[in-house]
Amino acid sequence: xxxxxxxxxxxxxxxxxxxxxxxxxxxxxxxxxxxxxxxxxxxxxxxxxxxxxxxxxxxxxxxxxxxxxxxxxxxxxxxxxxxxxxxxxxxxxxxxxxxxxxxxxxxxxxxxxxxxxxxxxxxxxxxxxxxxxxxxxxxxxxxxxxxxxxxxxxxxxxxxxxxxxxxxxxxxxxxxxxxxxxxxxxxxxxxxxxxxxxxxxxxxxxxxxxxxxxxxxxxxxxxxxxxxxxxxxxxxxxxxxxxxxxxxxxxxxxxxxxxxxxxxxxxxxxxxxxxxxxxxxxxxxxxxxxxxxxxxxxxxxxxxxxxxxxxxxxxxxxxxxxxxxxxxxxxxxxxxxxxxxxxxxxxxxxxxxxxxxxxxxxxxxxxxxxxxxxxxxxxxxxxxxxxxxxxxxxxxxxxxxxxxx
Numbered sequence: 504x505x506x507x508x509x510x511x512x513x514x515x516x517x518x519x520x521x522x523x524x525x526x527x528x529x530x531x532x533x534x535x536x537x538x539x540x541x542x543x544x545x546x547x548x549x550x551x552x553x554x555x556x557x558x559x560x561x562x563x564x565x566x567x568x569x570x571x572x573x574x575x576x577x578x579x580x581x582x583x584x585x586x587x588x589x590x591x592x593x594x595x596x597x598x599x600x601x602x603x604x605x606x607x608x609x610x611x612x613x614x615x616x617x618x619x620x621x622x623x624x625x626x627x628x629x630x631x632x633x634x635x636x637x638x639x640x641x642x643x644x645x646x647x648x649x650x651x652x653x654x655x656x657x658x659x660x661x662x663x664x665x666x667x668x669x670x671x672x673x674x675x676x677x678x679x680x681x682x683x684x685x686x687x688x689x690x691x692x693x694x695x696x697x698x699x700x701x702x703x704x705x706x707x708x709x710x711x712x713x714x715x716x717x718x719x720x721x722x723x724x725x726x727x728x729x730x731x732x733x734x735x736x737x738x739x740x741x742x743x744x745x746x747x748x749x750x751x752x753x754x755x756x757x758x759x760x761x762x763x764x765x766x767x768x769x770x771x772x773x774x775x776x777x778x779x780x781x782x783x784x785x786x787x788x789x790x791x792x793x794x795x796x797x798x799x800x801x802x803x804x805x806x807x808x809x810x811x812x813x814x815x816x817x818x819x820x821x822x823x824x825x826x827x828x829x830x831x832x833x834x835x836x837x838x839x840x841x842x843x844x845x846x847x848x849x850x851x852x853x854x855x856x857x858x859x860x861x862x863x864x865x866x867x868x869x870x871x872x873x874x875x876x877x878x879x880x881x882x883x884x885x886x887x888x889x890x891x892x893x894x895x896x897x898x899x900x901x902x903x904x905x906x907x908x
Contacts, residue, residue: 516544523548526890527555539649541641546631546652553659554624558616558895559888560665561878564902568666571601572615572899578602579609600703601669614899623664626675630655630839633682637843638806639850647849650861654842657868660835662875669704674835676700677707681714685812690718706832709819717815725814726799732821733796736789743822784870788834791863792821795841798860802853809847813840838864878903 515537522530531552537545562568581587587606591599601622608618634640634655643651664671680696683689697714700707717725735743795817817840820833845860872879887893 515540515542519545519548523551524891527552527894528559528888538652539645541645541648543635546635547628549656550624550628550631553627553661553664554620555894556661557623557665558620559885560619561900562666562902563878564904566666566902567668568619569902571605571618571668572902574602575605575609575615575618578605579613581606598669598673598702598705600699601672616899619665619668622668622672622675626664626671626678627659629675629678630659633678633843634846636682636686637846637850640846643850651846651849654845654861654864655839657864658838658842660838662871663831663835670706670832671835673700673703673707674839676703677710677714677836678839680711681812681816684714684718686808706829710816710833710836713815713819714812717811721811723811725811725818728818729799729814729821730796732818733792733824735822736824738822738825743826784874787870788827788830788867789824791838791841791860791867792817794856794859794863795844798845798848798856801855802848804851805844805853806847806851809844813844816840838867 519530519534519537519542522533531549534545534548534552538549560568562572578587578590581590584606591602601618604621605615605618608615608621634652640651641648660671660674676696676699680693680700683696684693693714697707697711701711816833817837820830820837823829823833841860842864845857848854848857887897
């Protein structure tokens, strides 16, 4: 006998899937309704919707995405794998995974937007995969279940994925690697994910080292170390560079990359000097870890493995509190980790001081939309983006000239 609940779930999944096939971007309304009714297929489908928005994203001419377009076209003109390897050597590409993906894709399509679709979909899927694995998630009532999903939705690095690509793509491998190493204790599979992360973006190497520190030293007082790390907000980039120079990284090939980020002026700090709104946004983005510190102070008895996984990443992230540009990279990982910790707290009824953090996640998401409103309008409010056929078959739009220059 067929279970009636399974039929209902299947109908929800079918409706979500069909609406996505017809109109990926506008199907989000249907999919969101089914998520409220706890349809797992719809939650997974959000990954493809976000990937589609990334596909449709129209970058500024100054964005990293424009340079990735140029790289894609350069690679597509190479005649053999030998030429490709030589291309990597000439360009000193230590983090080459994305470029290998470009090479593979260029053999089947001339549209670089598919690269962003694949990478963004993968990263968002890594978020929802770990979210699904949280114990007793579906025991929550509708209100808290929706809030838990919104925390994941608001924690995703949209602009970094739509434009920057490499670090956000590496973030997906970090999420899978950390989950397999610290939660599942699967060292072999985690090493594979971590290697893919490092060779996607070099800046994930320290995060990998942090994860292995947690694996081998799980009994350290990570709460105390987290509280201590909050004081790194008062350490300058130059002082931090001096500290890193004393570590093994100081003698490695990666140090020149570290120096590129910490040795020169910080782009966001420089930009904020003449923009009071940006300065306020940067201050706001630093506040959430202090809100989390209060949350941890008032709530004990969290899932130990989840707690040390999250806190270890946050401790490392806090080291760069005085360098907003670098901080924005590691927040791609840290915000999601924080969301997982909060969701675990919600399930265990550890909800003291949780509302300020929920508000932060919502406001942070809205700020990202507001800051990038010109691109957001150009990307989503186009007639040809309404249907799948016209969206995926239209020519790659030319980058937009920045209006603030």
